[in-house]
Amino acid sequence: MNGAPSMTLNEIERTLRELRLSGIADTLSTRVLQAQSSQEPFLATLGAMLQDELDRRHSRLTERRFKQSRLDEKATLADFDWRFNPKLPRAACFELHTLKFIGDGANALIVGKPGTGKSHVAKAVAYQATLQGFDVRYVEADTEFAHYALASTQEQAALLRAWVEPDLLVLDDLFLARRIGDAAAELLQAIVHQRYKHRRSIVVTSNRVVQDWGRYLGDATMATTILDRLMHRATMLEFEGRSYRLKEAAARIAVTADAS
Numbered sequence: 001m002n003g004a005p006s007m008t009l010n011e012i013e014r015t016l017r018e019l020r021l022s023g024i025a026d027t028l029s030t031r032v033l034q035a036q037s038s039q040e041p042f043l044a045t046l047g048a049m050l051q052d053e054l055d056r057r058h059s060r061l062t063e064r065r066f067k068q069s070r071l072d073e074k075a076t077l078a079d080f081d082w083r084f085n086p087k088l089p090r091a092a093c094f095e096l097h098t099l100k101f102i103g104d105g106a107n108a109l110i111v112g113k114p115g116t117g118k119s120h121v122a123k124a125v126a127y128q129a130t131l132q133g134f135d136v137r138y139v140e141a142d143t144e145f146a147h148y149a150l151a152s153t154q155e156q157a158a159l160l161r162a163w164v165e166p167d168l169l170v171l172d173d174l175f176l177a178r179r180i181g182d183a184a185a186e187l188l189q190a191i192v193h194q195r196y197k198h199r200r201s202i203v204v205t206s207n208r209v210v211q212d213w214g215r216y217l218g219d220a221t222m223a224t225t226i227l228d229r230l231m232h233r234a235t236m237l238e239f240e241g242r243s244y245r246l247k248e249a250a251a252r253i254a255v256t257a258d259a260s
Helices: 009-018 022-038 042-069 090-097 118-131 141-150 153-164 182-197 210-217 220-230 244-259
Strands: 107-112 136-140 168-172 201-206 234-239
Touching: 009 022, 022 042, 042 118, 042 136, 090 118, 090 234, 107 118, 118 136, 118 168, 118 201, 136 141, 136 153, 141 153, 141 182, 153 182, 168 182, 182 201, 182 220, 210 220
Parallel strands: 107 201, 107 234, 136 168, 168 201
Antiparallel strands: none
């Protein structure tokens, strides 16, 4: 009995792409040359090609999770200058970075002076979570809450779902503009309540101490309700020290002055 007609390398590559095995297709010619030059057993070559496919799919999935997170950078704790503000809670930041708190359904409040690295740490934790397979959503709180207040009822429902459903929600720079509107305050309460009920984690960064949140919300009772749920299972990190942004601005000014 005659066997099936043999396929050329190009035909095999096209077939792989039709089967959506682009990871194998992209490295096919290289793996064929490798096998020919080293006289590898067929199973060794096949194993390497399958690993190529797995690596490609993992890379695409990781990139898709990053895009869905709405993070604007791939921040890490490795590129953070801990020496500039040596009193920062470094051990607590790395403990947060282990992501154990997500499995525990716990929260983190990162509070302190502007420019001390609160957002960087929050983004680094969020990016690590995307790498570990968690669904993450990053929100610049005041900006997105203002957008929510102007949205249609249907859009508001979609936004609320997008902020309630992920494994981790980052609310960055909460109360940056101090007072937030009634719609934003009610939204924050709804987010915190629903995520608390489903044991989904929140990381909040803010320049404002929690004792003043009632004033910024315009409702002391609402603030108590929000903080009660946020802080029931939470880590509080306090950031004090000098501003990285002022340091970088001074460095740029110095370089400009030297150049002139």
